[in-house]
Amino acid sequence: MSLYVVNNKLEINVSEDDENFLVNIINNFYLRIIETKDFNDFEKISSDWIEHKLETNNKKPENFLKLMKNHKKSELLFTSFIGFFYQLGIGCNLDREKAIEFYLLSVNNKIIKNDEIFDLLSERNILIGKYLLSLFYYKDIILDINYKLNLQKLAENDDPKAQYNLAIYYINGLGTHNNKNKAFDLFSSSSKKGNLDAQYYLATCYMNGIGTQKDEKKAFDLLLSSAKKENIDSQYYLAICYMDGVGTRRDKKKALKWFLKSESKYFKTTQNKNEKKEFKRILKLVIANDPTAQNNIGNSYRDGIGINKNEKKAFEWYTKSANAGCSRGQCNLGYCYESGVGTVKDDVKSFEWYFKSANNGYSLAQNNVGTLYRNGKGTDKNGKKAFEWYIKSAIAGCAEGQCNLGYCYANGIGTNKDEKKAFEWYTKSANAGCTSGECNVGYCYEIGMGIDKDEEKAFEWYLKSANNGNALAQNNIGTLYRNGKGTDKDEKKALKWYIKSANAGCAYGQHNLGYCYANGIGTDKDEKKAFEWYSKSANNGYALAQYSIGNSYKNGKGIDKNEKKALEWYTKSANSGCAYGQCILGYCYGDGILGAEKDEVKSFEWYSKSAENGIAVAQFKLGYNYSNGIGTNKDVKKSFDWYLKSAEGGYAKAQYYVGKFYHDGIGTGKNINKAILWCKKASDNGIKEAKDILDFIKSSGMIIN
Structure with missing residues (x-):
């Protein structure tokens, strides 16, 4: 699927x-x-x-x-x-x-x-x-259980390392109450004896007023002393002092010098001279307080380009850039808060920074604000506002915004459903290089949504998206190869794409890979591997995989038979909206199997959910329950209606009952021609009782074609 x-x-x-x-x-x-x-x-x-x-x-x-x-x-x-x-x-x-x-x-x-x-x-x-x-x-x-006592004794005897470690205890409340004043005193004492780490921490105390009055000049002097003795952290923050004029005059040359010193270890080992050169170029702009460059150096630290990866430093530079009004920096800061990059995850702050960036005209941030409104993260859920922000983003040319605008039109989020417009926006997004847009265009062609159905074009778009790394498109390509839609049937290629999708974390790909192992599609049959992949998919929240896990436990395939666990997984699947899980749960309660206590009302309720979701056998069961008053009041009209739905879905037993009801005038007007039509379908599908009705009609003198 x-x-x-x-x-x-x-x-x-x-x-x-x-x-x-x-x-x-x-x-x-x-x-x-x-x-x-x-x-x-x-x-x-x-x-x-x-x-x-x-x-x-x-x-x-x-x-x-x-x-x-x-x-x-x-x-x-x-x-x-x-x-x-x-x-x-x-x-x-x-x-x-x-x-x-x-x-x-x-x-x-x-x-x-x-x-x-x-x-x-x-x-x-x-x-x-x-x-x-x-x-x-x-x-x-x-x-050493006596370590803290020994540490205190050593600190009292002026051991600088012990004083530093005890200060760490006090500042973080480790094994003792948090005491910033004591921490400051210990850092100060250790620093005077030449402990460079203590000097750095003492500088941060003066810089931020921790355990003492704020004094940026003293902080600067301590950083300078420690930096000259090769303390990397001090070198880095000394550079920032020179850049921002904190505790000293601004000095671009000295800022550059100390930044490069703090990262010299990386520069000595890196083989990529171009990255190093680009980092230095950006660094010079950063020191000149260029907010765009500050954002870019944040990118360098975040991704480890031209410098060692450091998410905390990335977050700090994005903060500087954002506070200076750079819309990209604001957007990246929103991302840090959303994903917990270099800071603690905070959806509200994430929304606030995305919103600032969006109001400053940055199209990606406008898309992100739309997504937070759509999902109710960091703000109240609001489909209309989501739609409005996606429009802004899409019109500004953001490929992700175009894709999400298409999604709103496809699903009627914040606007009227319009499949033609959905296809148009998906196409714009795809042409702009968005892999999700490419995948969605493929889906539109596959099912004929907003465009004429064309399985070959569906295959082409899915393949493009899959080759660009989209895990869902990789799954969908696998399915087209498996079924021979839009391309020649090739089960080995199907397996290859399912493996790619599964390894990329796509729950659908994981389930389909399990299905291949369970049925020997493109590979040798291996029920144990099937169960393993079903489990991965199920634990990723895919309801159909949860149903498949239930089947594995029920039938003892790939795992020891366990009816209790089977029922648990069927229940999970049903509660997650899987129509097959809902149907089998109706069966469990109806017959009191797999440890479920017999409960005809519950059985009826689960069959109803499954039937509404289009499962023909559940529709048949619902018709049967209405016909016989099982778990609900008897209602032959509703019984006929559900039998008819099931029959139209190809379920042979339902076809027989529809024919019988037309023949006998139960729940509908008597209609021999329709009775013949449905009984013939049922008979062709192997239902003997349907043939008996046809024989009876024939014996009464009617000619059956």
Whole structure:
């Protein structure tokens, strides 16, 4: 099945099963911390344990990390665990700076008081964060239970390293109350004895008024002293002081000199001379306080182009650029808040910065504001406003905005549904190079939406989008190859494209790859692999995959037979809107199977949902229930109507009942010609009772053609 997308993203809902798994793994991790005796190897052992837990529960690390970050109570419950993932690179690139940010966020949280389970989790999130932050800063803090006492004694005896480490304790509240004044005193004492890290932290205290009065001149002097002794952080922030005139006069030459010194280690190792040259060029403009250049250097730090990747520095430069009025910098700052790049995720701030950028005329930001209105992120959901912003973005030439405007017309969001206009905007977007637009044009040609159906053109557009890396288009190309639509049937090529799509994280591609393994399409049959890919897709929220997982458990294919789990997955699938899951759930409640308690009313309700979603067998069951008063009041008129829908959908038993009802005048007027028509269809489809009616009509002297 081919579907169209906006921005090539899938929404991931937190199911009850995922919620329970999150609670259990956090609680178990907390218990491991309490019970552990091998502190030296704690990180390695814990990393292996997490990966094992995720693997045995069919959860990809990157998807689990996304689940925690997108949870509505993420900031209160999961920040410590998210930090641990970043510290060790579990499901993401290793990022020690981001790890610290999440640890600090967790230890500065307050315990919420509205739910017993969440109260406990929020408390444990804080405790885990404090422990991991301690371990992060200085591992032997944990190895020696008397370490803090020894540290205090050493600090009192003027040991500069001990004073620095104890200051870190006080400033972050590790194993003690947060005490910024004590931290300042210890940084000051350690700094006087030549500790360069302490000098840097003391400078930040003076710069920001932490534990002392703000004094930019003293901050500058400390940074200069530390920078001259090769402290990289001091060199970087000294350059900013010279650039902005903080604690000293502005001096572009000195700013450039110290920026380059702070990044000299990278410049010595990089082989890309052009990137280095471009970075220096942008840097000169940055020092001249060019807001566009500040945005561009943010891009360099964000993507690691010409310089070491550093999301925190990227965020800082985007902030400077945004505050200076650069619309691109404002948009990028909005993105940082939306995605948690170099800062903590904040949908409200994300909306605010996108909105500023959009009002300054930046078309990509206008598109992003539209998307936040459409999804109700950082602001109230408002389809009309989403549509209005997409129009602005699209008219300004933004390919993403054009694609999303097409989506609004296709689905009637904020405007009347207009498939022709949808196709026109998708085409503009595609011609501007948007891969989602290319995919959507393919979809329009495939089903004839706003344009005449043309499977060959559908194939061409899907292929273009797929070759440009669009995971959904890769799935759709696979489906066209599998079914021989718009191209020659080729199951091996279908498999190849499904693999690409699945590995790129597309839930539809993952399910279709599982289907190939289950049925030996383009590859050897492998039910275990089928189950694995169904699981990945199901855990990514795809309802049809959840139904397939239910089938696997029900039939013991690729996994041990387990009727209880089968029912659980069918229920998930049904609640997620899968018509097949709804139908089989109706069957489970109707017959009291797979551990479901027999309940004819529930059975009727699930058949109704499935029937409304077009499943012919469910429509037949609904007709049967109305005919016999099962789970609802008897109503032969409604029974006939549902039998007719099912019959028109090709369901043979329904064709027989439609013929019988026409023959007997049940729920409709008696009509022998229509009775013959439907009974003939049913008979041709193997229903013996239909042939009996035809024989009876024939015996009464009527001629049947």
